[in-house]
Amino acid sequence: MDYDALVVGSGIGGMETAIKLGDMGYRVLVVEKEPSVGGRMVLLSKVFPTLDCASCIATPKMAATVHHPNVTVVTDSEVTAVARTGDGGFRVRVHTRPRYVDPAACTGCRKCEEACTVAVPDEWNGEMVSRRAAYIAYPQAIPQKALIERPGTSPCTDACPAGIKAHGYVSLVRSGRYEEAFRLILDATPLVGTLGAACYAPCESACTRGELEGPVAIRRLKRFVAERHYAGPDGPGVTPPVPNGKRVAVVGSGPAGLTAAWQLARAGYAVHVFEAGPDAGGFLRQAIPAYRLPAEVLDRDLANLAAVGVTISTDSPVGDPAALRADGYDAVLVATGTPRSRRLGIPGEERAGVATGLAFLRDVRAGRAPDLAGRHVVVVGGGNVAVDAARTAARLGAREVTVAYRRSRGEMPAHPAEVDDALAEGVRILFQVAPVDVTGQEGSAGTAGLRCSRMALGEPDGSGRLIPIPVEGSEFDIPCDLVIAAVGLAPADELAASLPVHPDGTAAVDPRTLQGPQGWLFVAGDAVTGPSDIAHAVGQGRRAAHAIDCWLQGREPDAFAPLDDRLPAVDRTSVLARQRTYAARPRQLPPAALRDEPRDFSRVEPSIGEQEAREAAGRCLDCGVCSECGECLAACPADAIDLAMRGEDRSLDVGAVVVATGYRLFPADLKPQYGYGRFPNVITAMQMERLLAPTRPYTSVLRPSDGRIPLRVAYVMCTGSRDESVGNPLCSKFCCMYSLKQNELLMGVLRFAELTVHYIDIRAVGKGYDEFFEQAKGMGVTFVKGRVAAIRETPEGNLVLRYEDVDRGVVGEADYDLVVLAVGVLPNHDLDRLLSEAGIAFDDFAYIAEADEDYSPAATTIPGIFVAGAVSGPRDIPESIVHAGAAALQVAAHLERRSVPA
C-alpha cells in the first residue's frame, strides 16, 4: 500500500485530518488542486469571535502539514479515479498538472512575475486586482514557488504554421517591449519584416477577439516591431555562435531555405545557400508583388542572415545535391519550392498571348513588365498567384482585368482579404467559369480571347470541395489580349532524380524529419508540401533545421516542440465565458489604401505607430493566459522555468479516503436583483475579507468603482441562503458571524462610516458568538431586520437598497456607497461524479451524506471513505477542525480493522 490514507483537499479540514493521522503514525497523502495548501482560511482577514489574524493561525497549520514526516502533499493535483480494492482499501488515480516551474530550482524570488507580460484577474484577491500569468498565489502560499498558468495554447499561436508565438509578441508589444517582441519572432525566422508585410496571418483568423468586433491586428503588430527595429542602427543583435565545424548546404533561398539557414547558422553550422536566380529570396523576391512585399523589407531580413555568417550564392542552380555532399557539406537541404507552373491543358495554350502567373509576376519583379495599357487581361485560377497576377496586371495599366475561377467564392483558395482587395481595386471575378480554348487572332500567333464554359458544381471531391462539371452549351467568349494561367505550381523536376516523389511531384519524405533515404539529404518547404504560403514554409525550414541538427549531432530525431508539442488550443468559447460582458472596441488602425484602378506598386497598407500598436495589442484577451513570450525564461536566475513540462498521472493504493474539498461560495450573480457583476460597488463578503486582510490589495477599504473610501456600508445577509428561490433552503451558518466580524473590523478601518446590517435572524450560535454580536451592537453597527428586495445603482455609483424593516413595519429605501453581500455556501461538486461512481450517497441538499451522523460523524455510506469539514454541510472553522478530528479517528479505526485479518 502506498499510503494509509488519502486526504483530498488541504483546507483547514484536510490539514487537520492529515496532521492528526500523521501524529498517530499513519502515512498520509494530501492532494490539493490549487497551487498552495491552505484552502480559504488563510485568505481571510481575521476570525470570529477572537479576532485572531486568520493567516497567523492557518500558516503554521500549513507549514506543519507540509513538514510533517508522515504527510506527503501534492499541490496542483486532482483525484481522477477512486475504486475499491476489495480488501477495504482503494486504488486511486491522481493527476498532477504541470506548474512549468521546477519547484526544486525555484527560489520564489518572483523575478518571473515581474517579467511576465500577461495580467489576469487575481482570484486570490477576489478578482479586484490583477496578477501575472507567472505568479505565486499569495504571500503565505506553500510551496512558495512560482507557477505559470497555461490552460492551453492561445488560438493565434496554435494557428501559426511557422510555430511563432503570436500571443507572445502581442503581449510584448502591449507591454512596450518592442525589441523583445522582435527578438521573439527572430528566434523563429529571420523573415520578420517579410512576415509582417506579407503573411496571410492565420493567427488573425483564429483570434478569439474575432467573435467580438474583429481580430487583433497581429500581423500589423509584427510589421510594427520589424519596422521599429529596422529603423534602428543595430543588426539582428545576435552574436554569431561558436562554429561547430560542420557545414550545411541549402539549395533555394525562399522562406524555407532562409529560415533553415538561420536556425542552423545560429546553432554553429557553416551554412551556404545556393540560389538559382539572380537575387536571394526565391518566391519572396520573384512572385510576391511589391505592393505587398517591397524589396527593401526583404533586404533588411536578408541582412539578418549575413550577421550570423550565412553566405548566399546567386545564379547558382544546383543540379544534383550529391555533388554538394561530395564537396564536403555534411548535409544538404533542398528547398527549391514549386518553380514549375501547371498547364491549362486546353487548345491554344502555346499562343504568344498566354503566360503563366509565375512567369508574369517574375517578369514584373525583374523589371520586364509588359505594357498592358488599355489591354484586357484574363487570369485563370483562384489561388493567391492568380489574385496577385490580377492585381499586378491592374497596376500595369490594364483596362480590364477578369479572373475566371471554376468554383464558387467560398472555395477559392486565395486568401479572402486578398480577394476583397482585388475586388476593391476593380478586378472582376467570374465564378464557376473554366477556360475551354484560347482563341487566336486571325493570322497571328497572338490571342484574341478566351472561350469559357460555365460550370455546375457536383459532388465533393477528396478535399471536400465540389467538383465542377461543365454546363453543356454554356460556352462564351471573353475577348482579351493576355491570358494569365495561374492554375497551380509544382516542384522542380530534378527533385525526382534525388529521391522518391509523390505523383504531384512533391518529395516523399518523413513529414516529421523531412529526411531523404540518403540520410544527408533533407527536403523542406513547398517541395514537400506543395504550394503553400510563407508561414508554412518558415515552419518547414525550422523543422528541417531541427532534424538536420539532430542528425548531425547523432541524436534521435525528437519532436520539434514549437510545432509538434504544443498544448492543445484553449477553447474560444471558454475564453469568452470568463467575462460576462466585453466592451466592443472599434478598430482604430488606418485601413489599407485601396483605390480603383491602382497604377503603381506602392504598399497599400500603411504602417502603424506606437500608439496604435499598443492600442491594438491591448485588445488581446490572453486566451491561453501565458503568452509564451519567454520573458520569464530570460528573467529566472535559477533556470527553473520549463514550458515543456507536462502533467502526470499516478495510480496509488490507499487504505482510506478522506474527502475534504470544502464548500462552494454562492455565486452572487444568481441573485440578479442585487446587481452583483453589474454594479461595481456591490461586492461579496469574500471580497471584503480580502480588502480587510493583512495582505490586502489596498491600504484601506476602497470601493471598486472610483476608489473612494465608503462612508455608508450595508450588508445584505442570507444572500443565497434560506432562499428557496435559488434552491438553497439551508442556513449557511457562518455568514452572520463573518459579517459581524467584518463590521467590527470596519469600525476600526473606516472610523466615520455608518454600518448597517440587513438581516433575518442573527445566528450567533457558538462559544462566545452571541457575546460577539452584543459587542458589534455596542460598537454602533445598525441592525435592520428584514430582507433586501432589490438594489439599484445611481449615476454616481451609489446603491439604493429597497428593504423591509420588520421591527418598524415599513418598507424603506436607503442610499449606500458600498454594499456587501453575505454570500452563503453550496455543496462543492468537484468529486461528485467520481464519488457517485464509487457508490456514495448524497443528502437532500446534494451534500455528501453522513447517514449515521449521530453515531458516526464523518462516515459516508461507503466504508473507508470519510468526509472532513464543510464538504458535508456548512461548518465554521472550529466545527471543521473538530469534524476533522472525528474523521481522523474514524480513519484510524478503519485502518486498524483492516490490519486485523478477519
Next chain:
Amino acid sequence: MSATRSPEGSGTNEPRLAVYVCQCGGNIGDYIDTQHVIDVVRDLPGVQVARDAMFTCSDSNQQEMIDDIARESLDGFVVACCSPKLHTFTFRGVAERAGVNPYRVTQVNLREQCSWTHTDDPAGATRKAIRLVTAGVARACHGTALEPVQVSTTPCVAVIGGGVAGMRAAIGLADVGLDVCLVELEAELGGWTGRFGELFPRGVSGRALVRRMRQEIASRPGIEVLTGARVVGKSGTYGNYRVTIAIGDATTERTVGQIVVATGFDAYEPVAGEFGYGSPGVVTLPEFRRLLDETDGPIVHDGRTVRSIAYIYCVGSRTDGHAYCSRYCCSAAAQASLLVADRDPDLQQYHLYRDLRTYGRNEVLFGESRRRGSYYLRFADDDPPQVSVDGEGVSITVHDLLTAGAELTVAADLLVLVTGMVPRPEDDLIAALKLPVGRDGFLNEIHPKLRPVETVVDGVLIAGACQAPKTVAESVASGMAAAAQAAAVLKRGVASLDPQVAIVHDAACDGCGECVAACPFGAIALAGSDGHAVATISASGCKGCGACTPVCPIGAIDLQGYTDEQVRAMIVGLLDGGVR
C-alpha cells in the same frame, strides 16, 4: 548542539544569533517601523543576521531562516512576532530542521504586547519594540541548549462522563487500540441523551442511540466502565497520570496517558415565577420533552387535554448571568412543535422568540414548523413577554415585532419555557484537574481553532457540552476529536516534555522547604541523607511555572530557559534598548 562559537570574551560566550522582525502582514508593520527596529538591533552583540519579513511564520521565511542558520553557523535566533502561544512550536520546528537546539529560539511578542496595544502611537510602539527585541537578544545571548525529557506513555485514557460524547470517545479510542477507563457519576451510562426520544435533525431516538453505544462499549474488552464514580484527584506526570476515582466510599487509582473530560451540562432551571415557572401549565423544554416522550396520543397535561401551546425562547440564555446563546434550543423547540403536530395537527402552537437560530440544516425544522401551522411571534430583546397564570390556563402578552409591535395576548393551555444549557457545578473536578473555566462558566479550550479540544493542562482534553452548548451530533463529533487528539499522543508511545523546568543547585540548597510549599504541582520534594536534605524537582512533574524560584531565600533554584542571569540581562536590555 550548537555549531561554531566565537571566541569567548570577558567570561561570557557570545553566541551567533539572527534576529527576525515580523510585519505580520499589517498587524505589526502598520504600526511598528520594522526596518528601523532591524537597523537598531543589527549592531547588538551576537547578532549576525537581522531582517524583517511580511510573515516570519510563512514557509518561505522559515526556509530563509534555515538557510541563514547554515550559512552563518548560527547558534539560535530571536523572532519578534506574535504571542508565543501561537508560534512557539512553529519556530522550534524551524530550529530543529536547521539542526539548532529548539530552546535556543527566543520569541518576542511584538503584536499582542506592542503593535496592537499602541495603534495610536506608531513612534512609541517602534521605540518599545526596540526595547523588547533588545531584551530578547539579551535572553538569547545567555541561552543554553536544552534537551526535552522523553517519557514513555501509558496507552490508556480516562474518559470522565458517560454521556454520548464520553461514550463515543471511549468507543473510538478502543477501536484504535487504546484502553479506556470510562468514569460515570450516575448508575448508568447515557447522560441526557438517554432520557429523550426522537432527536433533531435526523429523528434518531436518544434512547436508541445510547442503547447502541452501551452495546458497543460492552463488546470492547478494552473499555472499563466505572459507574457511580467520580474522579477526585490527579497526580503523576504527563503521559502517565494517576487518576484517583471514588466509588461510593472506596477509592481506586488508574494510570492513564490522557484524560478526556466530558461531563456535559445542566439544563437551565428557571427561578420560581420566571415567566410563570412553578405555576401549573408552565414547564421547561426538557420537562415538555419528557411529557412528549413518555406518552402517546393526545397531549395531556395535569389531566387536561392540551389544545394550545406557547413557547417562550431564550429562557436562561442571552440574559444577564447567562450572556451566551445555548445554540440547540431554537432547533429543539421547533422540532418539539413538529412532534406535537404529528400527534395533534389541530393543536395551536405559538412561538415567542428573539432571533430564530435554526442554523445550518436545522433551518428545515423551522420551515417545516411554520408549514405545519406554528405561529412565530418576535419580541424585542428588552421587551420580554408578560405571563399571567389563572385557572383557565396561561395568558401571555407580547409586543410582536412581526406585526409592527402590536400587543397580542396568547392564551395557551401549556407554556413551554425554552430553556438553555448551563455549566455543571463541577467544582471538585475542576479543582482536582485544574481545569480552565471560561467567563461563561463552561470549560475552556486552549484555542478554538488551533487546539479546540485541548486545555492548558497538558494531556487533559475536553469534549461535549462541558465546553459549550452543543447538540448530540456535535457532542459526539467533539468526543471523537478529543479521542483523536489523545490517540495522536499515545499511539507514539513516547512523549517529549518541555525541559524549561526548574533545577536546584544542590550545593547551595539548605533544605528550607519553602519551594516545596510553593510548588502548585507537587513536583518538589526534600530528599537526601546524612543530615543534608536538599530540594529535588521532578523534571516530568515540573511545569516550569517559576513559582519556586522567587521564594528560595538563597537563590538556589533556576528556571531553565529563564535563568536569573537571563532575566537580569533582559531587564538591562529593556532599559537600554535603543538608548545606548
